[in-house]
Amino acid sequence: MVLLPDADATRALGRRLAGFLRAGDLVLVVGELGAGKTTFAQGVGEGLGVEGTIASPTFIIARVHRAPAGRPSLVHVDAYRLTSLAELDDLDLDESIGDAVTVVEWGEGLAEVLADSCLTVTLDRGRGADLGPEADARRGTVRGRGPRWDGVDLAPLLQSVDADS
Numbered sequence: 001m002v003l004l005p006d007a008d009a010t011r012a013l014g015r016r017l018a019g020f021l022r023a024g025d026l027v028l029v030v031g032e033l034g035a036g037k038t039t040f041a042q043g044v045g046e047g048l049g050v051e052g053t054i055a056s057p058t059f060i061i062a063r064v065h066r067a068p069a070g071r072p073s074l075v076h077v078d079a080y081r082l083t084s085l086a087e088l089d090d091l092d093l094d095e096s097i098g099d100a101v102t103v104v105e106w107g108e109g110l111a112e113v114l115a116d117s118c119l120t121v122t123l124d125r126g127r128g129a130d131l132g133p134e135a136d137a138r139r140g141t142v143r144g145r146g147p148r149w150d151g152v153d154l155a156p157l158l159q160s161v162d163a164d165s
């Protein structure tokens with residue numbers, strides 16, 4: 001668990017995670033409305049060095065952000081309106097998720113079928129007073145599942161994040 005005092009800290013966690021990611025990786029970002037999922041995805045995009053602004057898509061379900069040559073693109077998916085990620089195949093993304101890093105908001109329970117391994121990042125505001133009086137504070141946890149993440153030490157990710165890292 002890592003405490004994320006503000007949005008910059010959440011973005012920094014995404015940047016730091018990007019250093020662990022390679023083509024074919026699937027990252028699910030879980031958290032309630034406004035938890036900071038898109039903010040986190042922005043950090044991943046910064047870390048990967050991709051083009052374009054990673055935004056909360058209102059009507060667009062998935063967007064491909066290109067990286068410099070030789071590095072994986074980022075496929076950013078907002079699955080809020082999807083009932084099945086089979087629909088993702090129908091979107092004709094012009095990018096194979098095997099060649100990209102795919103970050104899915106609202107994908108829990110849907111996205112696991114896309115890959116045999118995934119990393120789940122959970123953002124929450126805590127309950128009660130456990131995060132202190134800071135309205136902005138979030139709690140972040142990261143859990144890897146499947147062979148890709150077996151034996152990968154994610155502890156460095158969870159060292160306290162400051163916005164400069």
Ligand SMILES: Nc1ncnc2c1ncn2[C@@H]1O[C@H](COP(=O)(O)OP(=O)(O)OP(=O)(O)O)[C@@H](O)[C@H]1O
Binds near residue numbers: 007008031036040
């Ligand atoms: N610690 C924090 N981490 C992330 N975002 C924060 C934090 N504190 C405040 N915020 C603010 O909360 C908002 C989070 O919005 P964001 O779009 O990232 O959330 P989301 O989980 O993607 O929302 P949605 O459920 O609509 O997709 C932003 O305005 C961000 O600046």
Ligand SMILES: [Mg+2]
Binds near residue numbers: 056
């Ligand atoms: Mg969002």
